[in-house]
Amino acid sequence: xxxxxxxxxxxxxxxxxxxxxxxxxxxxxxxxxxxxxxxxxxxxxxxxxxxxxxxxxxxxxxxxxxxxxxxxxxxxxxxxxxxxxxxxxxxxxxxxxxxxxxxxxxxxxxxxxxxxxxxxxxxxxxxxxxxxxxxxxxxxxxxxxxxxxxxxxxxxxxxxxxxxxxxxxxxxxxxxxxxxxxxxxxxxxxxxxxxxxxxxxxxxxxxxxxxxxxxxxxxxxxxxxxxxxxxxxxxxxxxxxxxxxxxxxxxxxxxxxxxxxxxxxxxxxxxxxxxxxxxxxxxxxxxxxxxxxxxxxxxxxxxxxxxxxxxxxxxxxxxxxxxxxxxxxxxxxxxxxxxxxxxxxxxxxxxxxxxxxxxxxxxxxxxxxxxxxxxxxxxxxxxxxxxxxxxxxxxxxxxxxxxxxxxxxxxxxxxxxxxxxxxxxxxxxxxxxxxxxxxxxxxxxxxxxxxxxxxxxxxxxxxxxxxxxxxxxxxxxxxxxxxxxx
Amino acid sequence: xxxxxxxxxxxxxxxxxxxxxxxxxxxxxxxxxxxxxxxxxxxxxxxxxxxxxxxxxxxxxxxxxxxxxxxxxxxxxxxxxxxxxxxxxxxxxxxxxxxxxxxxxxxxxxxxxxxxxxxxxxxxxxxxxxxxxxxxxxxxxxxxxxxxxxxxxxxxxxxxxxxxxxxxxxxxxxxxxxxxxxxxxxxxxxxxxxxxxxxxxxxxxxxxxxxxxxxxxxxxxxxxxxxxxxxxxxxxxxxxxxxxxxxxxxxxxxxxxxxxxxxxxxxxxxxxxxxxxxxxxxxxxxxxxxxxxxxxxxxxxxxxxxxxxxxxxxxxxxxxxxxxxxxxxxxxxxxxxxxxxxxxxxxxxxxxxxxxxxxxxxxxxxxxxxxxxxxxxxxxxxxxxxxxxxxxxxxxxxxxxxxxxxxxxxxxxxxxxxxxxxxxxxxxxxxxxxxxxxxxxxxxxxxxxxxxxxxxxxxxxxxxxxxxxxxxxxxxxxxxxxxxxx
Numbered sequence: 001x002x003x004x005x006x007x008x009x010x011x012x013x014x015x016x017x018x019x020x021x022x023x024x025x026x027x028x029x030x031x032x033x034x035x036x037x038x039x040x041x042x043x044x045x046x047x048x049x050x051x052x053x054x055x056x057x058x059x060x061x062x063x064x065x066x067x068x069x070x071x072x073x074x075x076x077x078x079x080x081x082x083x084x085x086x087x088x089x090x091x092x093x094x095x096x097x098x099x100x101x102x103x104x105x106x107x108x109x110x111x112x113x114x115x116x117x118x119x120x121x122x123x124x125x126x127x128x129x130x131x132x133x134x135x136x137x138x139x140x141x142x143x144x145x146x147x148x149x150x151x152x153x154x155x156x157x158x159x160x161x162x163x164x165x166x167x168x169x170x171x172x173x174x175x176x177x178x179x180x181x182x183x184x185x186x187x188x189x190x191x192x193x194x195x196x197x198x199x200x201x202x203x204x205x206x207x208x209x210x211x212x213x214x215x216x217x218x219x220x221x222x223x224x225x226x227x228x229x230x231x232x233x234x235x236x237x238x239x240x241x242x243x244x245x246x247x248x249x250x251x252x253x254x255x256x257x258x259x260x261x262x263x264x265x266x267x268x269x270x271x272x273x274x275x276x277x278x279x280x281x282x283x284x285x286x287x288x289x290x291x292x293x294x295x296x297x298x299x300x301x302x303x304x305x306x307x308x309x310x311x312x313x314x315x316x317x318x319x320x321x322x323x324x325x326x327x328x329x330x331x332x333x334x335x336x337x338x339x340x341x342x343x344x345x346x347x348x349x350x351x352x353x354x355x356x357x358x359x360x361x362x363x364x365x366x367x368x369x370x371x372x373x374x375x376x377x378x379x380x381x382x383x384x385x386x387x388x389x390x391x392x393x394x395x396x397x398x399x400x401x402x403x404x405x406x407x408x409x410x411x412x413x414x415x416x417x418x419x420x421x422x423x424x425x426x427x428x429x430x431x432x433x434x435x436x437x438x439x440x441x442x443x444x445x446x447x448x449x450x451x452x453x454x455x456x457x458x459x460x461x462x463x464x465x466x467x468x469x470x471x472x473x474x475x476x477x478x479x480x481x482x483x484x485x486x
Numbered sequence: 487x488x489x490x491x492x493x494x495x496x497x498x499x500x501x502x503x504x505x506x507x508x509x510x511x512x513x514x515x516x517x518x519x520x521x522x523x524x525x526x527x528x529x530x531x532x533x534x535x536x537x538x539x540x541x542x543x544x545x546x547x548x549x550x551x552x553x554x555x556x557x558x559x560x561x562x563x564x565x566x567x568x569x570x571x572x573x574x575x576x577x578x579x580x581x582x583x584x585x586x587x588x589x590x591x592x593x594x595x596x597x598x599x600x601x602x603x604x605x606x607x608x609x610x611x612x613x614x615x616x617x618x619x620x621x622x623x624x625x626x627x628x629x630x631x632x633x634x635x636x637x638x639x640x641x642x643x644x645x646x647x648x649x650x651x652x653x654x655x656x657x658x659x660x661x662x663x664x665x666x667x668x669x670x671x672x673x674x675x676x677x678x679x680x681x682x683x684x685x686x687x688x689x690x691x692x693x694x695x696x697x698x699x700x701x702x703x704x705x706x707x708x709x710x711x712x713x714x715x716x717x718x719x720x721x722x723x724x725x726x727x728x729x730x731x732x733x734x735x736x737x738x739x740x741x742x743x744x745x746x747x748x749x750x751x752x753x754x755x756x757x758x759x760x761x762x763x764x765x766x767x768x769x770x771x772x773x774x775x776x777x778x779x780x781x782x783x784x785x786x787x788x789x790x791x792x793x794x795x796x797x798x799x800x801x802x803x804x805x806x807x808x809x810x811x812x813x814x815x816x817x818x819x820x821x822x823x824x825x826x827x828x829x830x831x832x833x834x835x836x837x838x839x840x841x842x843x844x845x846x847x848x849x850x851x852x853x854x855x856x857x858x859x860x861x862x863x864x865x866x867x868x869x870x871x872x873x874x875x876x877x878x879x880x881x882x883x884x885x886x887x888x889x890x891x892x893x894x895x896x897x898x899x900x901x902x903x904x905x906x907x908x909x910x911x912x913x914x915x916x917x918x919x920x921x922x923x924x925x926x927x928x929x930x931x932x933x934x935x936x937x938x939x940x941x942x943x944x945x946x947x948x949x950x951x952x953x954x955x956x957x958x959x960x961x962x963x964x965x966x967x968x969x970x971x972x
Contacts, residue, residue: 038907122916124926129906131932131939234720238883238933397724407964417967420615421524425957428965430608440610442957446617447724453617453954468939471911471928478893479914481903 001201003169008075008309008347018172020201032194033133033162034213039192041130041160042483049100051189052158055149056089056096058185059178066177070143073171075309075347076275081144088144090437091151095158098460122474127484128467130160131241132215135208137229139220140170140311141278147171148178148198151437151457152218152243157195159466160483161215164208167200170312175200209233209242216466218457219244220280222318222373223448230451243465244451245444247280248398249371250432251287253388253419255411258404259292261429265301268377271431273351276308277375278315281400281432284371287358287391290381295335295355298379302336302351310347310374322372323352329367331360332378351375358382358391365394385411392418397446397453400425400432422446424453487687489655494561494795494833504658506687518680519619519648520699525678527616527646528969535586537675538644541635542575542582544671545664552663556629559657561795561833562761567630574630576923577637581644584946608960613970614953616646617727618701621694623715625706626656626797627764633657634664634684637923637943638704638729643681645952646969647701650694653686656798661686695719695728702952704943705730706766708804708859709934716937729951730937731930733766734884735857736918737773739874739905741897744890745778747915751787754863757917759837762794763861764801767886767918770857773844773877776867781821781841784865788822788837796833796860808858809838815853817846818864837861844868844877851880871897878904883932883939886911886918908932910939 005015021029040048059066067081074081134156138147145151148165156163167175179198186195199208209217209232217233219226223246233242254264272283288294310316326332337352352375361367361380368391382388392415395401401419403426405412419426424445435443435458443458444450455465470484477485491501507515526534545552553567560567620642624633631637634651642649653661665684672681685694695703695718703719705712709732719728740750758769774780796802812818823838838861847853847866854877868874878901881887887905889912891898905912910931921929921944929944930936941951956970963971 121922121924122913124922124924126926126928230720230725234716234725239716239720239937240933241938403965405965407962413965413967416961416965416970420956420967420970423956424954425959426961427608427959428961430960436607436610438607438610440612440957442612442955444954446954447726451725452727454950464940468910468930468932469928470906470909471926473911473913474916475902475912475914476893479889479891479899479902481899481906484902484906 001203003172003200005073005171005173006312007072008311011313011345011347014072015173018176018200021199021204026199026204026207029164029197029199030133030211030213033164033197034194036162036192036194037132040162040195042481043160043191044482045099047189047191048158048160049096051186051191052092052096052099052154054185054189055182056092058181059085059089059149062181066174069177070171070174073174074140074143074311080275084142084144087437088149091145092149092154094437094460095154095463098463099158125472126469127472129470129484131466131468133162133164133213134466135214135217136163136165137205137217137219137221138165138168140168140315141275141280143168143171143174146220146457148175149182151462152220155457155462156218156466159463161466162195164197164199164214166205166208167198172200205229206232210236212238214240216241217243218465220457222246223371241465242451243456245280245456246448246450247371247373248396248445248449249284249368250281250398250400250402251285251368251395252283252402252404252432253287253392253415254289254292255405255409256289256291257406257409258429259288259294261404264404265294265297267431269298269302269305269351271433272377273305273308273375274433276310276349277351278311278373279433281435283377283402283432285368285378285380287380287382287388290383295379298353299336302353305351307348307350308375310349313347315373316347316349319349319372319374319376322370323376326354326367326370326372326376326378329364331356331364332367335379349374354378356380358387362387362390362394368394369396389414389418395422397449398423399443399445399449400427402427402430402432404429424449487689489658489686491559491659492798493558494797497799497831497833500558501659504662504686507685507690512685512690512693515650515683515685516619516697516699519650519683520680522648522678522680523618526648526681528967529646529677530968531585533675533677534644534646535582537672537677538578538582538585538640540671540675541668542578544667545571545575545635548667552660555660555663556657559660560626560629560797566761570628570630573923574635577631578635578640580923580946581640581949584949585644611958612955613958615956615970617952617954619648619650619699620952621700621703622649622651623691623703623705623707624651624654626654626801627761627766628706629654629657629660632706632943634661635668636706637948638706641943641948642704642952645949647952648681650683650685650700652691652694653684658686691715692718696722698724700726702727703729704951706943708732709857727951728937729942731766731942732934732936733857733859734882734931734935735770735854736767736884736886736888737771737854737881738769738888738890738918739773739878739901740775740778741891741895742775742777743892743895744915745774745780747890750890751780751783753917755784755788755791755837757919758863759791759794759861760919762796762835763837764797764859765919767921769863769888769918771854771864771866773866773868773874776869781865784839785822788839791837793834793836794861796835799833801859802833802835805835805858805860805862808856809862812840812853812856812858812862812864815850817842817850818853821865835860840864842866844873848873848876848880854880855882875900875904881908883935884909885929885931885935886913888913888916888918890915910935
């Protein structure tokens with residue numbers, strides 16, 4: 001097996017055919033990660049921080065070349081990809097800062113507490129140690145920020161764990177280019193051989209999560225693929241943590257006041273068509289009062305949105321079948337987009353708007369569960385607050401839930417309380433796409449949004465996924481290696 | 487099916503026969519927990535703290551009665567059980583303090599950070615919300631501190647999660663007594679019905695981890711039972727976190743200097759016979775220099791240790807088969823204890839000491855993996871530092887690793903570095919039994935010691951297992967329910 005780049009605007013393959021890692025190559029990469037685990041774990045914080053910064057600098061220095069390759073392979077557009085590359089560098093530098101200023105240990109406040117003041121207790125102090133080699137599975141929709149050198153790899157390297165990344169078959173050349181760059185830069189700062197490695201191919205991915213040499217896995221992508229890998233990770237004789245982020249329907253609710261806000265319809269359409277709807281935070285469901293009469297506006301305005309490119313043939317095909325699945329449900333009507341001729345030679349796809357009454361959704365809540373990756377949303381119209389609340393109680397776990405409303409409307413607070421039960425983020429009078437890298441951010445949610453709703457790849461706490469505490473009981477400094485000293 | 491108390495000193499059943507929860511009772515308990523989830527999650531911190539303190543007060547008020555029942559059911563002895571009850575109250579009060587002073591939110595420092603100072607970013611603030619009803623599976627060896635009202639239940643209630651506890655069949659009357667006490671006290675402080683419930687029986691336990699109404703499970707006990715429940719939890723359509731703490735061999739290493747320390751042999755024997763060796767932190771392996779010539783001392787001193795009572799017939803039988811398994815391994819010799827007549831009518835068991843050369847252990851490292859719950863340890867004698875280090879590199883995940891040594895010996899620091907790779911706690915010149923409840927404590931370790939090496943039931947961070955962050959993006963205070971306000 002092998003992979004080759006495909007141009008989403010033509011559906012045509014281009015560039016080199018990259019063979020999957022064979023068993024020898026795979027074993028060498030994982031063995032090298034194992035050999036690197038101890039020396040990288042004890043590498044001084046300054047070395048790890050310098051490595052992360054050097055990688056960021058390397059990405060910036062190669063920006064033109066990397067963005068050009070990424071644009072050809074993903075169709076995401078250069079300006080968006082430049083911004084994504086910058087975000088990726090921001091993440092790398094954030095983790096460098098955390099490692100360098102010692103605030104890793106402070107992420108869990110209690111780590112630094114010393115109990116020697118309590119009578120009769122031994123002296124106890126917690127330190128955090130890396131858990132060992134981490135397998136990273138990136139996503140096709142963020143080829144920089146959530147792939148080979150995204151938040152998962154950055155946080156694992158920062159934690160002191162070697163990384164084995166699986167190249168994404170939808171951006172094979174970019175994966176290779178970034179993988180080589182990271183390996184070269186790590187070697188340049190004196191990181192041990194094997195601190196970073198890249199493998200290619202479906203089989204290599206399967207093998208990684210079951211490999212005794214891998215101590216954790218981090219995954220961003222579809223729920224179907226992610227669940228299969230999760231099942232392998234937890235079925236091991238020695239189960240490992242599997243941090244999966246799958247995406248969700250990310251419902252947006254509007255009260256009467258919210259639906260009247262300026263730019264509400266265009267804000268919605270901008271958000272659901274961003275990158276051709278290929279954000280895991282895309283608003284898949286818009287729940288609005290029927291009295292607002294938004295459907296004609298939506299139908300009119302959506303016609304102004306050009307088709308976007310789906311990332312690859314798999315997503316194009318899943319989008320079509322997801323759409324068939326949704327439109328086959330009783331009560332789901334097509335408002336716009338379906339039936340328009342799809343350019344067969346490319347993966348171009350215009351926005352699709354569906355509609356259903358809240359009563360139909362309450363009769364078949366599966367309408368709320370079916371994430372369909374790409375530019376489609378279901379507008380759910382409710383007759384009264386009671387129906388809106390009832391819909392909010394049928395939701396599954398989401399990355400983000402949104403309310404557009406007025407602070408004076410009781411429904412606003414009720415919906416926020418309900419959304420807090422099922423979402424990892426709540427947005428008020430805004431849109432769910434766009435996930436700022438910040439300490440106050442949380443990009444996770446109850447299943448099926450993520451496998452672990454406490455920690456995900458976004459934000460400083462991501463590093464805790466690859467560390468574990470060790471309590472030192474009465475251990476004098478003299479017998480502690482440098483990396484375990486307080 | 488049903489359960490009945492058994493006196494470990496005679497093997498005779500006594501007291502009422504308690505029927506397992508039937509399907510109706512089971513469903514009612516879980517449904518009530520589901521109904522309690524929302525009101526308990528929004529109960530003011532003061533109410534939750536008061537509830538935890540009232541439970542502690544209730545345990546103290548009923549101490550005589552509870553300790554008497556526990557002593558009859560477990561054979562653990564009243565003074566130890568009184569101390570364990572006090573520890574349990576300490577845990578409850580610690581979580582009450584955490585809830586009441588708002589430091590739950592501060593456990594993850596970054597929770598409170600506000601990113602509004604960064605230009606162009608939305609205002610983001612994280613709050614922690616409870617994840618919903620938690621199933622708790624206690625252990626037979628700590629009927630107070632790690633059972634119905636142990637650290638798992640205390641931390642879940644503190645987090646705002648209802649608890650469904652499974653009664654332990656080895657202390658059924660105590661489980662009932664504590665369960666009733668907790669239910670009564672929670673009702674007294676105005677907690678919603680169903681905030682705490684108890685179910686009985688093996689089938690109810692299996693059903694709990696697979697129940698859609700249960701959002702997390704916490705387990706303390708054997709690796710075999712725990713793994714079976716873990717497998718069910720992760721195989722669900724919606725997998726839930728399973729926090730299992732299984733125990734381990736907890737190796738103790740001594741350098742030449744360490745082996746000469748005053749009271750080394752008696753310290754070891756005290757630790758491995760504590761509660762008849764039924765601590766998950768029991769030193770199961772003692773790795774010592776052959777040159778220290780400790781075997782004669784150990785053989786002599788161990789004869790002064792009286793048999794202790796194993797907790798129940800299952801442990802007595804597993805101990806015997808575990809011992810057979812160990813003694814069948816090539817190179818494992820019996821030093822003391824095996825062959826002594828076991829009192830057949832009771833579960834009394836004297837200490838057993840086995841011995842093996844380090845070279846034999848290196849040839850068959852499974853000697854280091856077999857936790858045998860009860861009063862048995864394997865003394866491994868090494869010829870030189872190289873052998874000691876080689877043994878340390880064959881270890882599986884442990885709750886705790888110990889080094890006895892002198893700060894001047896290079897071997898001390900090497901062993902500590904090695905133990906940090908596989909243990910959750912490192913003890914210097916002490917013994918692994920005894921786990922202080924303190925912020926600097928960590929009672930966990932890599933698989934197979936625990937299923938999650940980041941968080942366990944001991945210490946303040948236990949509460950984070952039952953919470954998840956929600957990021958609030960630009961949400962004004964006016965539309966936030968009280969429990970989500972900053």
